[in-house]
Amino acid sequence: MSLTDLHPALTLAERWAQFKLDNPKTRIRDAARLLGSSEAELLATACTGQSDAPVVRLTADFAALLKDVPTLGPVMALTRNDSVVHERKGEYQKVSVKGPMGLVLGEDIDLRLFMSHWHLGFAVNENGRRSLQFFAQDGEAVHKIYLTENSNDAAYDALVSRFRAPEQNPAVATQPLPAAAPETPNADIDVAGFQQAWRALTDTHDFFGLLREFGVSRTQALRLGPPELVQRLGNDAIVRGLEAAAAAELSIMLFVASRGCIQIHTGPVQRLVATGPWFNVLDPDFNLHLKLEDVAESWLVKKPTTEGLVHSIELYDAQGRNLLLFFGKRKPGIPEQEAWRELATKL
Template identity: 45%
Template sequence: MNASTLWQNYLHLKASEPKLRARDAAARLGVTEAELVAADPLSITLFPKWADILGELESLGVVMTLTRNEAAVHEKTGIYANVSIQGEIGLALNPEIDLRFFLQSWRYGFALRGERPSLQFFDRHGDAVHKVFLTTESNQAAYDELVSRYASCHATVEPDRRHEPAAEQPDTAVDTTAFRQGWLNLADTHEFFPLMRRFNLTRPQALRLAPVGYVRAVSLESVSLLLHAAAEQDLPIMVFAGNQGCLQIHTGPVKKVVAMGPWLNVLDPGFNLHLRMDLFDTAFVVRKPTRDGEVTSLECYDSDGQLIVQYFGERKPGRPELPGWAKLVHGLPDREARHVH
């Protein structure tokens, strides 16, 4: 299907379903979202100078950033500042726009000039890794200048085929004693990923092989219970959601928690979170030791063992976990035993 035909098909679909999101429309049309965006006559392909582009986004003023996976959409509004990138790893470190970048996953970038001007970035499979939308407070002239500076010839989007993830190694092949000792020796939560990599573990396998008492399976109802309790108690939390190319973080309170169909939503000024609960499969309360005391999180996974969202109590290095957070998360209900027929 050529770009013109694809775009006409999209317009027909959109006319019958005006609220249909680009990601869902692409799936219905049998293409990736990157291919659909590339077919938009108003889209402009960007040179893949990701670090340079990200470093200039502060000039746009107040923007809305969106980072998502299949089951979680995380939206933050603020100024895109304090960007630092070393090699393929980077971050934007602000109270509002707080991001981690893994640029080895980024392949395509576009500027869209329609009703909601934006910059949109996609991975090698054509999935969106990160989007930046202009707001009424944004600097349109700075956006136009940035786009003209990084505009490239129109790219042909050729997504890589998806391959089945490598099979997990058998639990019996893992030096469980050494792994558990490594877990107990953690001094910082950021040491957990290197620990998993050292033992060649997936996240679900790491949780399965954790030291006794450090991981507890909880009910999926815990996601809603946690957000409602945090709102009622005015308890500041941290919400991490993302994908292989970008991780987006909210730190602070949540106020308005609303369920709509399969979606559980936080609808606050400056922070929106949309969780598609029918795609949640498991949830765990996870304890990790650090030099500042124990840190506890709620981690949620889909049926493929992919991490959807993580919650922590608001915390900065050098400060212990909030007692109110620890009480809340340890009080979440256990998962009921699954009956095997």
């Protein structure tokens, strides 16, 4: 039973205000589910249009807005799914948006943006912690940008003023996502052709086209892939892998995706801490929070390229959704690090 059922006469704003009083430590993403709402709808209840409103609705010109984000200077970028939170400090550099695709290609903040999933934007002031937050059509967050102590506050004020929506409505219209298509039965898949095409890959980015061509889901591809190129791992592989990478001071890449953004950390990891159900990286400029109990499948995946095999550790939940991708640091056109290859194959 949700809190909507318990207090049907109260408005969403009233139920949200009471919930925060009763549960001050519960994060808004979790609160939205308990309230039978979405994160975007909860935020919008504070969108009063007054000069001191803690939430300001932004226009949907996200391409132009993103191109102004570099003026903010050092910030913290946050992208998450239900099970993993990826937080990276740095500056937005080399921002570009072309149609449905966007890129941020800084040394620290490295993003792939899927703009068709960006539907709502807000400037948020949470007791002095200021941010820009973006949401999909169902009200789920796709990406957030937080100011830090070194950010340019005046540039933030100017950006919010420039992209402030004319209508500051405390209600937003959200739409549920269409149901995912059912997985194609294995018997209807050309497994031999799929395996042959996988072995013939020359670029890791072509793998996603391969899935579409043969009509296989991500985890189905791993189950049906060439046996010499894919191996099921224990679900402690991510912990052992991060611990080994930290001990070796090895530069790695960690990819975490929401529906509208893939965020990438490239570099070493150092401080690893387990707290309750979460396994964390707690470094000065990079934090990762992984809910280990949500990891249902872990795989070692090898993809052929013109520079040799590329090895990755891939995590999935019980619904087959990708939680995290773990690579060694690598640039296109450069062979994979031998130290990473050795680490990955030992897992």
